[in-house]
Structures are given as C-alpha cells and as structure tokens.
Amino acid sequence: xxxxxxxxxxxxxxxxxxxxxxxxxxxxxxHVLFDLGEVYRPELNLPDESYQTLIKYQLIGDVPDFYxxxxxxxxxxxxxxxxxxxxxxxLHLDHSKALNLLAPEVPLYAGPLTAALLPVLNKxxxxxxxxxxxEKNYTxxxxxxxxKTPIKVGDITLEVWPSDHDAYGATGLVVKTxxxxxxxxxxxxxxxxxxxxxxxxxxxVKNADLxxxxxxGISWPEHIGQxxxxxxxxxxxxxxxxxxxxxNPQRQITFNTYPTNVERLLRIIEExxxxxxxxxKRADLLKESLNKDxxxxxxxxxxxxxxxxxxxxxxxxxxxxxxxxxxxxxxANYGDLMKNGLYIHSNAEPLGxxxxxxxxxxxALERQNIEFTALRCSGHADDKELREIIGLVQPRILCPVHTxxxxxxxxxxxxxxxxxxxxxxxx
Numbered sequence: 001x002x003x004x005x006x007x008x009x010x011x012x013x014x015x016x017x018x019x020x021x022x023x024x025x026x027x028x029x030x031h032v033l034f035d036l037g038e039v040y041r042p043e044l045n046l047p048d049e050s051y052q053t054l055i056k057y058q059l060i061g062d063v064p065d066f067y068x069x070x071x072x073x074x075x076x077x078x079x080x081x082x083x084x085x086x087x088x089x090x091l092h093l094d095h096s097k098a099l100n101l102l103a104p105e106v107p108l109y110a111g112p113l114t115a116a117l118l119p120v121l122n123k124x125x126x127x128x129x130x131x132x133x134x135e136k137n138y139t140x141x142x143x144x145x146x147x148k149t150p151i152k153v154g155d156i157t158l159e160v161w162p163s164d165h166d167a168y169g170a171t172g173l174v175v176k177t178x179x180x181x182x183x184x185x186x187x188x189x190x191x192x193x194x195x196x197x198x199x200x201x202x203x204x205v206k207n208a209d210l211x212x213x214x215x216x217g218i219s220w221p222e223h224i225g226q227x228x229x230x231x232x233x234x235x236x237x238x239x240x241x242x243x244x245x246x247x248n249p250q251r252q253i254t255f256n257t258y259p260t261n262v263e264r265l266l267r268i269i270e271e272x273x274x275x276x277x278x279x280x281k282r283a284d285l286l287k288e289s290l291n292k293d294x295x296x297x298x299x300x301x302x303x304x305x306x307x308x309x310x311x312x313x314x315x316x317x318x319x320x321x322x323x324x325x326x327x328x329x330x331x332a333n334y335g336d337l338m339k340n341g342l343y344i345h346s347n348a349e350p351l352g353x354x355x356x357x358x359x360x361x362x363x364a365l366e367r368q369n370i371e372f373t374a375l376r377c378s379g380h381a382d383d384k385e386l387r388e389i390i391g392l393v394q395p396r397i398l399c400p401v402h403t404x405x406x407x408x409x410x411x412x413x414x415x416x417x418x419x420x421x422x423x424x425x426x427x
Contacts, residue, residue, distance in 0.1 A: 005155075007180040007427040009210060011419040012061025014039065014402055018216050019094025021401045022061035023184065027177040030083040030154030033066050034173055034184055036102060037088075037095035038129070042355055049129060051101060058421070060098050068103045070132035076103055083154025085109060088142075089163075089186025090170035091117055091260040093127070100131035100140050108142050109151060111160055113169025113262075113289075115144035120288040121259065145171075148204075161201040164192035166347060166379030168262035172201045180209040180427045183393065187214050187402070189378065190385045191233040193263055202392040209427055211395030215403030216380035230376045237377045238267045241344060244373065245273050245327060252323045252341035254330035256348035259285065264346065264377075268327075269294060277314045277328040280305055299333060334365060342371045347379075383408070397427070 005028045014021030020039035025032050038049075039059045046053055051071045054060045065076050066086065076084075087109045088096045096118060102108055110118070118139060121127040125136030145151060145160035159174040165187040175182040183205035190198055205211065217228070231237035245253060253274070257265050259282060269276045275295060278286075283296035284305040297314045298304070319328050320336055330343060337343070343365055350358035365372045381389055386409060390398060398411035399419065406418050419425060 005178070007177040007182075007209075008424050009182065009427065010422070010424040011399075011401070012063045012422060013058065014061075014094075015419060015421055016404060016406060017402070018219060018404065019092070019402060020059065020061075021095070021184075021212075021214070022063055023212060023401070024063065024066075025156065025175050025177070025182055027155045029081055030156045031065070031081055032085045032087065032153055032156055032158060032175065033063060034087040035089055035095040035186070036086060036097075036099040036108075037093060038097040040094055042357075054098070054129075060101070062422070066103060066106060067101050068132050071101055076105075083156070085151070085153040085156075085158065087145075087158060087160070087173055088114065089173065089184070090114055090165055090167040091121065092165075092167050092187070095186065096128065098129050099142070100128050100134075100138070102140065104140065108140065109145045109158065109160060110142050111147070111162065111169045111171040112144035114167075114171070115142040117168065117260070117262070117285070117289045118142060120285050123288075147171075159204075161204065162194070162197045163188055163201055164194040164198050165189060166192070166258070166264065166377065167260045172198075174201075174205055181205065181207075182210045182212070182427075183208045183395075184212045185214055185389075187216070187379055188389065189381045190388065191377070191381075192379070193234050193267075198389075199392060202389060206393055208393055208395045210397045210399060211390070211393050212399045212401055213386070213389060213409070214380065215386060215400040215406060215409050217378070217382040217386055217403075218400075218408040219404035221405060221408060228378050228382050230374065232377075234264060234267070234377050237264070237346070237375055238271050240375055241268055241327075241346075242271055242273060244342065244344065248342055250323050252338040253327050253344070254337060254341065255327060255344035255346060256329055256331060257346045258348055258351075261347060262286070262290075266292075272327050274327040275325060277319060277326050279329045279331045280308060281331075282329060283308055283312075297328065299331075334370075335368065337368065337370055339369050340371075342373060344373050344375055346375045347377070 008026045010024040012022040017039045084106045122139045151158040157176040161172045163172040173184040277295045280296045286292045287307045297316045394413040396414045398416045400406040400409035
C-alpha cells in the first residue's frame with residue numbers, strides 16, 4: 001500500500017436493467033467482482049448464448065481480468081492484479097448464470113445455501129452457462145462463506161451477511177478497503193421471512209462510504225404492476241393458499257413456484273391442509289442440497305432419481321383423479337389436468353407479462369376451464385421500503401442499480417451517483 005492508493009469502483013452492467021449487476025471494487029493490486037448474472041431479455045430471441053453474443057447485447061459486463069481466458073482469448077493480467085475474488089449474492093440467474101465464465105483460478109464465494117443449491121440446480125446443465133473445456137452440467141467450485149466472517153483478498157476484506165429475498169439463502173456483501181466501507185445489497189426486501197436479518201446487515205454498514213442498493217421496486221413509477229400485486233408479505237401468501245384449499249374442499253388444486261424459492265415451498269408444505277406432492281425434479285433438488293425428503297411424482301416416461309425414497313412416490317395417475325387429498329406441483333402436461341380445477345401460479349415460470357410465454361400459458365389454462373390464480377409476493381422492496389432501507393444506512397454516497405429508473409432513488413443523507421455502464425469512480 002502507498003499513500004496514492006485509492007479505492008475504485010467500476011460498474012460494468014446491471015445499472016438500468018432489472019438484474020445483471022456486475023461491479024468491481026479495486027484497491028492497489030487487489031480486486032473483487034460481484035455479481036455474475038445475465039440480464040433476462042427473452043424478447044431478443046438470441047441466436048445463441050455464447051460469450052460474444054452476451055457481450056454484444058450487453059447481457060453481461062465486458063469485465064477485464066476475471067473471465068476465463070479459454071472463453072475470451074485474453075489472459076489475466078497477474079502483474080496488475082495479485083489478488084482477486086468474486087461473489088454472488090443469490091441463486092437467481094440474473095445474479096448467477098454467468099458464474100462458469102469466471103476464470104478457474106479466481107475464487108468464487110457465496111452464502112452456504114447458495115453454494116449448496118447451485119450445483120444441484122445445474123446438474124442437467126440447463127441452469128447456468130457452460131464452462132469452457134468441461135461437460136455441460138459442470139458447475140465450477142463455489143466456496144461457502146461463513147456468515148459475518150472476514151475473507152481476505154489482499155488489501156480488501158469481504159463479509160457475507162444473511163439477508164432476505166425470494167431466493168433461498170440470499171445474502172448481502174460488505175466490502176472493506178483500507179480507507180472505505182462499501183455495501184452491496186444484492187436483491188433485498190423488508191417484507192420477507194427474515195426482516196431482522198436485513199436490518200442487522202444494514203446496521204452493520206451504517207454510514208457506508210458507498211451503498212449499492214437494488215431498486216427493482218421503483219422501476220414502474222406510473223403503476224404498481226404485477227410486482228407488488230397480491231399478498232403483501234410471505235406469511236400472507238401462505239395463508240391465502242391454505243384459505244383456497246379450505247374454500248375448495250372438492251376441487252383439484254395444483255400449483256407451481258420458482259425453483260430457487262425454496263423457503264416459500266417449505267412453508268407451503270408445512271402449513272398445507274392437503275398432502276403436498278412435488279414434481280420429482282424439485283424433490284430431488286431438496287434432497288440433494290438440503291437432505292430433506294418429500295412426497296413426489298414422475299411424469300410419464302421420466303427417468304428415476306436415485307436420491308428419492310420410493311416409499312414417498314405418488315402415482316401421477318392418482319394425482320390426475322384427485323380432487324381433495326393432494327396439493328400438487330404442476331410443471332407440464334397441463335392438458336391432463338381435471339376440468340374446473342384451480343391452478344396457483346406463485347412467481348413460477350413464465351414469470352409475468354414481460355415474458356412472451358406468459359399470456360399463451362394463461363390462455364391455454366382458461367380454454368380448459370381451469371381457474372388461474374396468481375399469488376405473488378415480491379422479492380424486492382417497494383418505494384416505501386427502499387426509502388426505509390436507505391434511511392437505515394444513511395450512506396455518504398448512494399448508488400441505485402438493478403432498476404429501470406435509478407434516478408427515482410434519493411439520498412437525503414449525502415450524495416447520489418448514477419454511473420454509466422463501464423464507468424469507474426474513485427472514492
């Protein structure tokens with residue numbers, strides 16, 4: 001370290017998009033990168049998901065000295081950087097999908113649940129982007145970080161803190177350089193299962209020199225949109241599902257959730273008056289990553305999972321005939337469902353109106369006289385919560401990212417910056 005060393009922050013992606021933040025903090029010969037996701041733009045109809053295509057369409061950041069040289073053709077500059085590390089905040093693809101593009105020698109950290117779940121989610125090679133010179137289903141090494149414990153990366157220290165989002169095991173990051181304190185929230189909310197974790201994390205970074213906060217909830221200033229429709233918190237959502245079961249005692253009821261929203265699924269299983277039956281792929285995810293066993297079924301012709309207890313299998317044929325005993329996860333073959341049934345879509349895929357597949361999916365169910373009920377609970381803070389989050393930190397500099405309208409986030413406690421893609425600031 002010399003007197004002239006300064007903390008710099010470079011913003012490579014995810015500034016005015018919902019998702020895909022890639023941000024580098026550097027000091028002297030040390031640097032760290034967070035996150036490693038891909039911006040979700042299904043309307044682009046990309047020809048492929050090669051590195052070159054993703055860079056061209058700005059779906060990932062053009063980040064030097066972090067990507068695998070086997071993919072980029074560019075060697076890492078080890079003379080400039082003696083210490084390097086990367087971090088992902090949670091499981092969602094807009095924060096994790098590109099992790100296999102990271103150079104193998106750069107250590108990658110994540111919270112323990114994220115580190116456990118990601119390799120299982122990618123066991124068929126259909127979750128993450130592929131790594132160079134490996135099988136399609138390869139997932140590079142992820143180091144499970146011990147919560148609130150310093151990780152030394154040369155002159156930089158990282159701490160991974162538990163947080164709350166609609167992805168199981170979501171975390172926030174604390175970055176300390178010799179002269180600055182920086183916080184990166186990942187995706188964050190106060191209306192989830194663990195608001196106390198969020199507030200403890202925010203307290204730990206109070207008066208941060210730079211507070212990088214996601215602002216998805218302020219992306220639609222003209223209207224509330226789907227993001228904040230329905231239940232206002234996770235407990236209310238689970239209560240509503242139980243209520244629907246009680247109100248429909250003689251009706252087939254199916255549901256689906258996003259695969260990474262494990263905690264919501266566990267709560268539904270725990271509180272449902274009906275026996276909850278998962279698709280085998282989801283049951284395998286819970287068994288392999290958390291060592292938890294649940295009832296499950298196979299679609300016709302599906303390959304069996306060795307991890308699953310045969311005594312817990314429920315016949316698909318029995319599920320199709322049932323109208324009172326089971327609440328089961330429907331993932332395909334919707335034409336097999338019982339007429340006049342009820343289907344609960346809880347932040348499952350297709351994710352919403354912005355996805356071209358969403359409207360046809362809803363219309364197909366309606367043609368079968370199946371009632372479509374969307375029960376959403378946002379993984380993001382709305383504008384009121386975002387103001388509260390900023391107030392709990394009172395940062396010297398605020399940097400909103402991961403939003404269509406970063407200019408709507410204000411900092412009454414200091415400066416606000418709205419960086420451009422590729423811009424470097426010196427703190």
